[in-house]
Amino acid sequence: MSDPSTSSPRPDIPLADSEGFYQTLVENVSEGLLTIDADSRIVYANPGITRILGYEPEELIGSSKMRIIPERLRETHARALAAYVETGQRNIDWDGVELPALHADGHEVPTMISLREHEIGGERYFTGIIRDVSERRRRESELRRQKEQLDEFAGIVSHDIKNPLGVAKGYTELAREEHDTPELERVAESLDRIEELVDDVLALSRRGVSVGDVEPVAVGSLAEEVWSEIDADGATLSVADDCRPIRADETRFRELLGNLLRNAVEHAGPNVRVRIGPIEGSDGELEGFYVADDGPGIPESEREAVLEHGYTTREHGTGYGLAIVADVAKGHGWTFEITADEEGGARFEFTGVETVPHDAVTSGRQ
Template identity: 45%
Template sequence: MAVDALSAMEAREKLYEVMDRDLPFEEKATLALSVGETYLGVENGHLTRIDPESDYWKAIASTDAADGTFPAGLQLDLRDTYCRRTIGGESPVRLHDAPNQGWDDDPAFQRHGLHCYHGSAITIDDELFGTLCFVSTEPRAEPFDDGETLFAELIARMLETELQAERTEAKIERLDQFASVVSHDLRSPLNVAQGRVDIERSARDSDNLEIAARSLDRMEDLIADVLTMARQGHEIEEAELVSLDAMAEECWDGVRTGGASVTVEADLTFKADPGRVRHLFENLFRNSVEHGGSDVSVRVGPLDDGDGFYVEDDGPGIPAADRDRVFETGFTTGTEGIGLGLAIVEGVVDAHGWAITAGESADGGARFEVSGVVVP
């Protein structure tokens, strides 16, 4: 290590401390780069955004000063940077003295005079985002060792995680806004249609009006499902203790179940967002009734290891070939739904950091197990 200002343990502790702070991404990235700069003993650290097709390179975060050589916001031609090598399949690239390593004719050295470079590729959603690089105009006495590369890669992976979270949250917000607009624009004419049908049915009734009323009610349910689906991706901000028994009974009463029955085998207290968990149980109950019929029997209880809970029924069950697909948006084997119910369930599970699997109950019906639940 070129600079002994930080030991490996101190550097990791500082990095974890930075990444745990609630800061805007650019500020957090700059602080993380600063830790890497000090540990690696280099002049600057940069997080870049790259588009190879347009030869685009831009520093979106940098430890260099605003009036320095490589400040945040600087845009360069990719061909004049070592980063083109990093994204070309050679990541990580490690240069401690570029001209003495045979890189004296490289455009990056010719243009910027950088003797020292350590670059790691950054990918988001399996696509190139850019690079994390550390540079110096002066050479290092020793090559970057494996421990230093491992630390640089740690920073890269942490920033990847932050970028992925930002991108996911942005997608969720756009989807939420879209769903809200669509829901509002659909509900206005829907409410008018429902009102007109109700007025007509108060004067006279017919099979056609009854069918129209049921169809309009179904449309209202579908709009609510779309809006719920859009909002499930948000992380849980506050959780409280929830009773499995009380939650199951409350949600059963809120679902049209006909002659179906539910039995809670035993209670379980766990931490969750009550509002979000209601969506989980309501949709699992609807799934059982839709596929098992109005006389289906549903059972709810804690898993044997106490790590979560299950919901199962004695209906026809889920074919083994479909059990990995039932949570996909749009997948359905029913005739009425549009494949959102179990996708909503998985959204609730993911938001809590839990896991869910679909299997077979002792009676041959469907069984859903939710694990990883926080049980005090």
């Protein structure tokens, strides 16, 4: 005999076969449900409609669906339903379309509506699942406003700061040619520091946009171009021959490489050796690339902290470099991990990267 304390009661009617079960589900979902017939007459409304549009279900049943449609859109709705009933051709996305609905107090509510058709007793009915997207619209509007402010700020930084900064650096270099004093050297260092901060702030202002159009990019040739722009002294860069091109936003990928290569030179010493190579998966297929150096590396306890904006161990560092690297990787959908290289230095791994054949790159060195 089974233990009554552990056995579950078995109803005479399976729960999924109970009409009351489905009625309870429909009446308690947060979305609004509205069913109309082929003549646009409302035959059912659930309590969720009250929360979204302010109508009690009983107020709507028996009336036309036009009651919840803004007047300027009623003729369009009527034509669309009539055309569908006659031809079966859909002119909107039934899985989700944004349409305004009319609230009981007269204001419009932005909604997302999914539609389904069903037949009962030989009659055609259409049910709309209605979601209030007011909060999402508000967030999108706020994001647009913030982006406009960032774009304006980036323009000010790019033009109103970088231009006079360039002039100041030029005159400082001319002055050092005539009077190479320690004071002028400190001025030049400070101007370089300001320029580095400005570049990082500009890069950060593009966060959220993350990446634009992606295209085949030759990792090796782009890395060599970036390397040529870095004051690397006795440092060396080598790119493995089997490091294949990848699909990336070239501008953002250039930022990623620039931050990693400068980071290696600044933190691992003037004679650092930097290597870029492919990462193979367990099946032997290429799944990404790495950038590694033979410097002191990054302690495991600090690998999360170094990705935070403003974190730096250098007296004159901005603390944004690796945070920008993480942002660019995330924007591409790549997985980014900091590990220890086999030579003891830092190793930055990027996986989930789409590689392409060498001949897919139509311009530049490969």
